Every structure is written in C-alpha cells, then in structure tokens.
Amino acid sequence: MSLKYIDEYRDAGLARQLVKKIQAVSKKKLRLMEVCGTHTMSIFRHGIRSVLPGGITLLSGPGCPVCVTAQKDIDAFVELTKIKDVIVTTFGDLIKVPGSGSSLANEKASGADVRIVYSLFDAVNLARKNKDKEIVFCGVGFETTIPTIAAGILIAAGDKIDNFSVYTSNKLTPPALAALMETPDIEIDGFILPGHVSVITGTNAYRDTFEKYDMPSVITGFEPIDILKAILILIQQNEEGKPALENAYPRAVSDQGNVKAKEIMNRVFEVCDAPWRGLGEIPFSGMKLKKEFQGFDAALKFDVNVPDMPEPKGCACGQILMGLKTPKECALYKKRCTPMNPVGPCMVSTEGSCAAFYRYN
Amino acid sequence: MCLAVPSKIIEINDTVARVDVDGVIRETCIMLIDDVKIGDYVIVHAGFAINKVDEEAALKTLEDMRSILAMEDRKADGLSGHP
Numbered sequence: 373m374s375l376k377y378i379d380e381y382r383d384a385g386l387a388r389q390l391v392k393k394i395q396a397v398s399k400k401k402l403r404l405m406e407v408c409g410t411h412t413m414s415i416f417r418h419g420i421r422s423v424l425p426g427g428i429t430l431l432s433g434p435g436c437p438v439c440v441t442a443q444k445d446i447d448a449f450v451e452l453t454k455i456k457d458v459i460v461t462t463f464g465d466l467i468k469v470p471g472s473g474s475s476l477a478n479e480k481a482s483g484a485d486v487r488i489v490y491s492l493f494d495a496v497n498l499a500r501k502n503k504d505k506e507i508v509f510c511g512v513g514f515e516t517t518i519p520t521i522a523a524g525i526l527i528a529a530g531d532k533i534d535n536f537s538v539y540t541s542n543k544l545t546p547p548a549l550a551a552l553m554e555t556p557d558i559e560i561d562g563f564i565l566p567g568h569v570s571v572i573t574g575t576n577a578y579r580d581t582f583e584k585y586d587m588p589s590v591i592t593g594f595e596p597i598d599i600l601k602a603i604l605i606l607i608q609q610n611e612e613g614k615p616a617l618e619n620a621y622p623r624a625v626s627d628q629g630n631v632k633a634k635e636i637m638n639r640v641f642e643v644c645d646a647p648w649r650g651l652g653e654i655p656f657s658g659m660k661l662k663k664e665f666q667g668f669d670a671a672l673k674f675d676v677n678v679p680d681m682p683e684p685k686g687c688a689c690g691q692i693l694m695g696l697k698t699p700k701e702c703a704l705y706k707k708r709c710t711p712m713n714p715v716g717p718c719m720v721s722t723e724g725s726c727a728a729f730y731r732y733n
Numbered sequence: 734m735c736l737a738v739p740s741k742i743i744e745i746n747d748t749v750a751r752v753d754v755d756g757v758i759r760e761t762c763i764m765l766i767d768d769v770k771i772g773d774y775v776i777v778h779a780g781f782a783i784n785k786v787d788e789e790a791a792l793k794t795l796e797d798m799r800s801i802l803a804m805e806d807r808k809a810d811g812l813s814g815h816p
Contacts, residue, residue, distance in 0.1 A: 376739045376774050449768070490780055493762055493781075517778065519765050520780070571783050601798060621793060624788040
C-alpha cells in the first residue's frame with residue numbers, strides 16, 4: 373500500500389517544475405523564515421536550500437518547542453525529578469536539554485525516575501497504574517500539542533486520577549510572530565507558517581498579525597512540493613509587492629481550524645504571558661491552567677523554586693531563533709557545542725536549527 | 734515533531750481508534766475530532782488525531798499546481814495562444 377499523499381507531494385517532475393519557476397521569478401534578495409521544527413527538518417532532508425537561487429536565504433525561527441523553552445522552565449523540570457515519589461514524564465526531545473546545572477537525562481542517569489512518553493494518554497495511564505507515585509508531565513508545546521495536554525487533563529479529571537499533574541510551558545505561535553516583528557534589526561521578508569499548528573489554529577489566527585505588519589505569509593505542509601510551493605508564493609508576493617496571507621495546505625488546514633480541539637484547549641487552559649528563550653517575555657503567548665483545573669498544576673502541587681540563571685555564555689540560540697544569526701555564526705557551533713555535548717537547546721532537539729545544520733552540512 | 738504522514742482509521746472503539754500507517758498499527762485518541770469513520774485518513778500528533786485529511790483539497794492542490802505550471806511552460810515556449 374502506498375502512503376496517502378506522500379508520493380504525490382514528493383513527485384520529482386513537479387518539484388523540478390516548481391524549482392524552474394522559482395528560478396525564473398526570483399530577482400530580489402529575500403530572507404524567508406519558517407517557524408516550525410518539522411519544516412526545518414524537511415528543508416534539510418530534501419536538500420531544498422541547494423536548489424534555490426542564491427538570493428533566497430531560509431531562516432529557522434522560533435518553531436521548535438524545546439528550543440524556545442526558557443531555561444528557568446528546564447531547571448524546574450530538573451527540580452521535579454528530585455522530589456520523592458515523583459515520576460517525570462516528557463516527550464523525547466526535551467530530555468537532553470541542559471538547564472543551568474543539569475538535564476533530565478543526567479538526572480535519569482543518576483537514578484531519577486524520568487520516562488519518555490509518546491502521548492499524554494501514556495502519561496495518564498502511568499498515573500492510573502502507579503497510584504503510590506505522582507506523575508508529572510513536562511508540558512512543552514505549541515497549539516498542536518496543547519489540546520492533547522488538555523485532553524489528557526480532562527481524561528484524568530473524568531477518571532478522578534489525582535496523582536497526575538502538568539508543569540505547563542505552553543506557547544502560542546501568532547503572538548511570537550508579532551513579537552519577532554517588533555524586534556530591532558529583524559530582517560524577514562516572509563513567513564512559512566507551520567502546518568500542524570495551523571491545523572488547530574486555522575488561517576484566521578494569523579490575520580491580525582498579518583494585517584498589522586503586511587508580511588507575506590504562507591501556511592504549508594511538510595513534503596517537498598508543499599515547501600517549494602510556499603517558497604514560490606512568498607517570492608511572487610515579494611516580487612509583485614503584494615503581501616498576502618495564503619493557505620497552501622488546504623488538505624489539512626481550514627480558515628477556522630479545528631474548532632473542537634480549540635474548544636477543549638480553551639476549556640482547560642487560558643491565555644497568559646510566557647517567557648521565550650531569545651525573545652523574552654511575550655504578552656498573551658502562553659497558556660496556563662484555568663482555576664478549576666489547578667489541581668493538575670504541578671507548579672502549585674509541588675514546591676519548585678528555581679532562580680533565574682543566565683543562559684549559557686556564548687550560546688547564540690536566542691539570536692538564531694530570531695533569524696539574527698545562523699548556527700555557523702555562533703562561536704560555540706561545532707566546537708564546544710555538538711549534538712553529543714550540546715550547550716544550547718537548538719543543538720539538542722533533532723528539530724533545532726543547529727542540530728539540523730550539524731547533521732546535514 | 735509533527736508526523737506528516739496521514740494515518741488510516743481501521744477500527745474505532747469509543748474515543749480510541751486503531752490506525753494504519755503503511756502497515757504499522759497504532760492506537761490513537763480521537764476525542765479532538767468529530768465525525769470520524771473507518772477508512773478516513775487523519776493527521777496524528779502525539780497519539781491524538783488532530784484532523785481529517787481533506788482528500789478533495791489534496792487532489793485539487795496538485796491539479797491546480799500542475800495546470801498553472803503547465804500554463805507557464807506553454808507561455809515560456811511561446812505557445813500560450815494555443816490551448
């Protein structure tokens with residue numbers, strides 16, 4: 373059996389035609405930013421940079437949830453592992469991210485109970501089966517993940533599982549794009565907007581930011597045809613001087629998004645300010661538990677006090693996430709900072725731009 | 734990490750479905766989507782189906798792209814007046 377809509381969206385003939393068209397219309401020097409870790413990976417994996425005109429630069433923005441997690445939150449996750457009878461659960465890519473002193477992987481190696489889960493479902497089931505333990509989930513994610521965390525909490529609430537909680541470090545994409553646009557020295561000529569974040573938010577979620585900044589913006593999927601198409605549209609919009617918000621991924625994304633998932637997300641969470649690595653505190657860019665679900669808030673359930681520590685000296689993750697530097701312009705890249713021994717989160721996550729540069733260059 | 738490959742629903746049991754991705758069978762929670770049925774293709778994120786794939790839109794995007802690119806080619810070859 374073939375994979376649905378994979379072969380079609382990897383069609384070599386169509387890709388060649390798109391590249392030809394890109395070469396033909398591209399005149400200006402442009403800096404296009406993707407804001408999704410899976411786009412970062414896909415662009416590298418399919419060698420998309422190598423077929424673009426020299427004037428087109430692709431930047432990786434704040435689209436990898438692990439990479440944008442503030443160091444203080446990483447330190448809090450590490451602290452949670454030190455509490456008696458706590459099992460810390462996390463998605464895999466967070467485990468190696470160094471906090472100011474340690475990482476979840478280090479604590480696990482020293483005997484702490486840290487477990488990688490595939491979904492919130494697994495974390496809730498772990499709580500169901502281990503009534504004598506407290507199960508804490510490290511809630512790191514964008515709009516794609518937040519509804520799954522909300523669903524996990526609703527399941528736990530419905531089944532009266534009171535030994536489950538979440539340390540929330542959720543992030544919302546549109547406010548980060550707006551914050552990025554307000555950053556001095558920023559040079560971006562177009563956004564390749566995330567595919568699956570947009571499945572939830574819908575195209576309309578970006579409309580305010582788009583209208584305020586008139587920034588060419590295209591939502592797209594993860595296959596090479598999807599990405600080439602988005603790049604072509606952004607180049608055309610720039611060349612014609614007609615910025616627009618377009619959806620090049622209509623097979624998955626609608627104007628209004630996944631209404632049911634948003635309803636579940638908003639039943640459990642409410643918008644709050646949130647700290648982002650590199651970008652700092654961004655108003656209304658996070659989601660915290662609503663009052664009626666505070667019993668599931670690990671930050672309230674446990675006494676986790678971590679001081680504000682500076683980010684690692686010399687690490688340029690913050691500037692890289694804003695497109696102000698490329699990984700190669702970081703003094704630590706490939707020297708003190710490698711995937712085996714990462715200093716910053718962009719080198720840890722497989723979706724981080726430094727790890728991707730390291731692997732594919 | 735987003736999994737871009739659509740998964741086919743092969744069995745539904747309340748809020749949990751079994752999905753097939755090229756022969757690999759997994760369980761996925763379907764409480765975030767409505768009106769899902771056996772045979773639908775869904776996008777799965779971290780164990781949860783987050784949307785159905787719109788098959789009509791998937792095919793239309795490809796068709797539109799092919800026809801626009803083909804038109805451009807004809808223009809480039811000076812044949813635009815001969816549909």
